[in-house]
Amino acid sequence: MRAHASHDAAKCQAGHGHPERLRRLRPEAPQTGHEQNQTACHEISCKPRLHRQREPEADPGAKKDRHPGKQDTPRIGHRPRQPPQDAPAHRHLVSGPPLAYQMPNASAPMVSERLSRMTGHVVTRFAPSPTGYLHIGGGRTALFNWLFARGRGGKFLLRIEDTDRERSTPEATAAILRGLEWLGLDWDGDVISQFERRDRHAEVAHAMLARGTAYKCFSTREEIEAFRAEAEAKGSYAVFQSPWRDADPATYPDRPFAIRMKAPREGETVIDDQVQGRVVIKNETLDDMIVLRSDGTPTYMLAVVVDDHDMGVTHVIRGDDHLVNAARQQMIYDAMDWSVPVWAHIPLIHGPDGKKLSKRHGALGVEEYQVMGYPAAGMRNYLTRLGWAHGDAEFFTSEQAMEWFDLKGIGRAPARLDFKKLENLCGQHIAASDDAALLHELEAYLAVANLPALSEHQRGLMLAGMSSLKERAKTFPELLEKARYILTTRPVARDEAAEKALDPVSRGILASLTPRLRNASWTKEDLEAILTGTAAEHGLGFGKLAAPLRAALAGRTVSPSVYDMMLVIGQDETIARLEDAAA
């Protein structure tokens, strides 16, 4: 149980999960890529070895066959019913006739080809493990996958890596789906449960056995630990080498065995990563990992590969804590003669202090940001920009992000969360929002923040005042503060500063104002004439009159424009509040 705690955070960020056992998915649209990024690979291999270069975005591909599995999938949840306000409508794919699982090398189904073309050959996925809330880093990983797929007419799938039965909970799965829905990241098809696919994983492990790319290992945990202890004692750290790798089946004992990958011991495995460049891992540093445990359950390494392959995933975009794992996984793809997906390992997000993001940095869960009142569009913009750039573009809509998002724009260094910038962007998005849509999102915020809902009357006023309110708020709590003049009722509660602004002289002026307001036509022009006129008569600048007016109308010295407030709450209410204050 070493280093477990720290492990978890990274895991969540990576949007990856624990694998272990499962079964099948039900792609409604089987994929069958046929291209390969050979060109890219080619160019690369010609480059000097250490000269790391980003490749042009490779086309996913399937150099061999790519066939999806198909079955009824255990559905964990449905995609959000409403696409985000600024997201394109969902693309529904026609589902072809059910396809049975096929063993490697089976010819690709026609349906797959057609659908592949329709979807631009791009299929991404987000694969969180349901052991808690949706981590902010995981949210960004999901966002990148979503943007990449949606921007290319591809598919964005969701798989829950719930193979760790001890730690996986339905509540966590629900929380993750809620987080994604709030962020506006809609996925295609049903949510896939990795656990449900465990039989298929085992099937592949046995297929590897049959192909001779895996072997039965009868070594016990004790033996392995002893091996390691001995190595450590000698100061070396050699990877475990099972004595059963090339053992004669005739010598197999009658006891449980694990299935281990027969990994190449020489040479190197090259990961062509779209973010990290060309990464070379020496095979001698990788062991013969176990793909199927002695109890018959699959390990994570196997499960991800099988699922990604069956789901037709073309681009694996995940946390860079999986970079080395990619080499191991690539060995499994090779062992099964499956085409390797395009890799893109993105750096994790760090806290403001540059350290790994942890609880002490405050908000970790995506839902916490929702409760803090950040609008989803602002979150998407900020998170997209965190670690990715498109020239000098800072403020943009999700449509633009989809159009611009690419793998080569992703940075290689971990980024830190900057709440100030988040707020600034959120403020811009709030200001740019449609009034009605904003009110709708505000009401959703009230619900999750456990605040009282708006009455019909309040909704009407809020809608009327929204155009001026939205220009001065960065978050929903701020918006509500500015809207206090609407949400409050007489007698208007005043804070200290407001009380101070209502000195005897000011009260007198307000009192003299009300008769004139009674005869006003209640247009901005008319009110302007009355107020500036009154201020002038008292030898005051308009600012001097505005202060007590704010105090009377909003109970604060900080508020929206006095004209906006008067026009929104109306003549009667305005006069009543002024009389209250003048009294």
Place this chain on the structure above:
RNA sequence: GGCCCGUUCGUCUAUCGGUCAGGACAUCAGGUUUUCAACCUGAAGAGAGGGGUUCAAUUCCCCUACGGGCUACCA
């Protein structure tokens, strides 16, 4: 310990050997103003350190330092 990844203003980043190293947020100073927000102008602010390669390095290579990851019958 081994292997892998990373390191440009405080922060997010641009730059694909030759730039006054650009933008944004934040900060500071002015301006505007009906408070706040917004807005306008200006200022300050960066290539971790050291070696190479090159006519020329932020950019290519190496080393060091500092972060991070992997090294499980965890995910």
